[in-house]
Amino acid sequence: MNELKIFTPATIANVSCGFDVLGLALDNVGDEMIIRKIPENGIIISKIEGQDLPLETHKNVAGVAGLALLAEAEATHGFEIEIIKRIKPGSGIGSSAASSAGAVWAINELLGKPFNTSDLVRFAMEGERLATGVAHADNVAPALFGGFTLVRSYEPLDIISVNTPSELYATVIHPQIEVKTSDAREILRTTVQLKDAIKQWGNVGGLISGLYTEDYDLIGRSLQDHIIEPIRSILIPAFDSVKKNSIKAGALGCGISGSGPSIFALSKGEETALNVGEAMKAAYNKVGIKYDVHVSKVNKQGIKIIN
Amino acid sequence: MNELKIFTPATIANVSCGFDVLGLALDNVGDEMIIRKIPENGIIISKIEGQDLPLETHKNVAGVAGLALLAEAEATHGFEIEIIKRIKPGSGIGSSAASSAGAVWAINELLGKPFNTSDLVRFAMEGERLATGVAHADNVAPALFGGFTLVRSYEPLDIISVNTPSELYATVIHPQIEVKTSDAREILRTTVQLKDAIKQWGNVGGLISGLYTEDYDLIGRSLQDHIIEPIRSILIPAFDSVKKNSIKAGALGCGISGSGPSIFALSKGEETALNVGEAMKAAYNKVGIKYDVHVSKVNKQGIKIIN
Incomplete structure (x- = not known):
């Protein structure tokens, strides 16, 4: 096998109560990538379709993540990467994570799988470090494992793949505004009220319980964020009305996807998820900002090979 | 049925990462209670064996919890309660919770079960309010549900009964010193670092995942407390050496039981739990403070009828 074409999914990080630890993968929203062996060592990004992103290996998240893998691998050759970018950078649904995770997953396949999935998360995190300044794992982990993932700990890195109910669908609205991850991080306080933190870990416990059972x-009751959402939601126009409309349309819960500006909702069943999409659109049509809406099953598989 | 004799278990609240939300029930450590119908309305505490506790209904946690239940029940008679107290008050393994939970559980049985277990938690919490000034649920919930419980939310009250692995054993050492719950609460800070809170909810998610799978x-890796234990452990002599010895003896994890002074460890299998008990004793024998050690399977049943 000298070449692979893969689908690498968009992801929703944080998932309301799970700031910096929870994430989930989408099923029909994502990038495509072609990775092939080349005789030269190292990594070449030969083509990026759909977005204006750097081709220089050291400035590209897929390149940096791939190099992190190669630094620990015994490879007698290098890799060429083409990216067909469908996830818009800055949308808050893991655009950089899809590229980083896709690159390391495919390179690992082409090398005969010397690394396990947790290793791949570690390599892909180097792409995230380039993209945001912080090597976070809450997008790359669900892209690589599929379904819901929990970053139990960063030091040492400990990723838990959590059971994902089959009828769980996500609806995402991406308003075409820019919220920089660094800005979204800067407005957060470094301390939180203990009473709010207790509510938050009660909800994390409830969400994980609900996913297993x-x-x-219970999943719906647990999709609450008492700490981050009250602060970050002010950066997202019409957040409150999108949330209100989504719940009214039957969503289990609704919150900020990653650091925004995308807003996600989870629903039981595709029909409800589609209705939630219409309800989100209705809220945004009053605002006058362009948007995309995605409806997707929660993807249990993660990255996959396509034709 | 006019009379019941019950076993009502000791409980471990907080369980390291789950401050104010997690709890578990013990199997062979607990009180006995006899509850019988009487013609007069209300509740009489007729006898308390083993401890010097108030017999006046309004000053006794079992009395207060029972009255909270009767205020919502249609009862044409009252109840007499005898308590055989084996759990020492102030030990940090849910002495007041055992009495409150036992009273409402038995009264509900004798009334033909008009209330569900979550209702019983709510009534028993009134006993906890009398005992500690705060109507917390993290001891009464596991006493009533058995196994591990999660208080997902207090407003509204939402108790989740969590899967409990069969080979899970608890070892508890109770140093005979007094740590008042109110003092243990007062030394806590009202704010916490966001970075520590993130670690804590990562561990709550990991612990709940580990319990289901x-x-x-994973249960062991998740039994960490970055917020409460560093502060409260200074109130408990030899905490660090008990913890170190327990882990060395094979415990999955070790922490403060409730607000202390008891220290608990969880182990896989009875043999390890017994070894951990010896390791705890070895640490305390150097201190010169008297202690009790309990080794118990984690009780999946909660309160039960005995002869």
């Missing part, structure tokens, strides 16, 4: 109602 | 190693 496939209790959709 | 019966992954003892």
Whole structure:
């Protein structure tokens, strides 16, 4: 095998109560990548379709993540990467993570799988470090494992793949405004009220329980964020009305995707998820900002080979 | 049925990472209570064996919890309660919770079960309010549900009964010193570092995952408390050496039981739990403070009828 074409999914990080630790992968929203062996050592980004992103290996997240893998691999050759970029950078649904995770996943396949998935998360995090200044794992982990993932710990890195109920669908609205991850991080306070933190870890516990027992109602009750959302939502126009409309349309819960500006909702079943999409659109049509809406099953597989 | 004799278990609240939300029930450590119908309305505490506690209904946690239940019940008679107190008050393993939970559980049985277990938690919390000034649920919930419980939310009250692996054993050492719950609460800070809170909810997520997947190693990795233990452990002599010895003896994790002074460890299998008990004793024998050690399976049943 000298070449692979893959689908690498968009991801929703944080998932309301799980700031910096929870994430999930989408099923029909993502990039495509072609990775092929080349005789020269190192990594070449030969082509990026769809977005204006740097081709220089050291400035490209897929390049940096791939080099992190190669630094620990015994490879007698290098890799060429083409990216067909469908996820818009800065949308808050893991655009850089899809590229980083896709690159290391495909290179690992082409090398005969010398690394396990947790290793791949570690390499892909180097792409995230380039993209945002912080090597976070909450997008690359679900892209690589599929489904829901929990970053239990960063030191040492400990990723838990969490059961994902089959009827869980995500609806995402991406308003075409820019919220820089660094800005979204800067407005956060470094301390939080203990009473709010207790509510938050109660909800994390409830969400994880609900995922294992496939209790959709419990999942919904647990999708609350008492710490980050009250601060970050002010950066997102019409956040409150999108959330209100989504819940009214039957969503289990609704919150900020990653650091925004995308807003996500989770629903039981595709029909409800589609209705939630219409309800989100109705809220945004009043605002006068362009948007995209995605409806997707939560993807249990993660990155996959396509034709 | 006019009379019941019950076993009502000791409980471990907080369980390292789950301050104010997690708890578990013990199997062979607890009180006995006899509850019988009487013609007069209200509740009489007729006898307390083993401890010097108030018999006046309004000053006794079992009395207060029972009255909270009766205020919502249609009862044409009252109840007499005898308590055989084996859990020492102030030990940090849910002495007041055992009495409150036992009273409302038995009264509900004798009334033909008009209330569900979550209602019983709510009534028993009134006993906790009398005992500590705060109507917390993290001891009464596991006493009533058995196994591990999560208080996802207090407003509204939302208790989740979490899967409990069969080979999970607890070892508890109770040093005979007094740590008042109110003092243990007062030394806590009202704010916490966001970075520590993130670690904490990562561990809560990991612990809940480990309980559902019966992954003892993950349970162990998740039994960490970055927020409360560093502060409260200074109130407990030899805490660090008990913890170190316990882990060395094979415990999955070790922390403060409730607000202390008891220290608990969880282990896989009874043999390890017994070894951990010896390791705890070895640490305390150097201190010169009297202690009790309990080794118990984690109780999946909660309160039960005995002869």
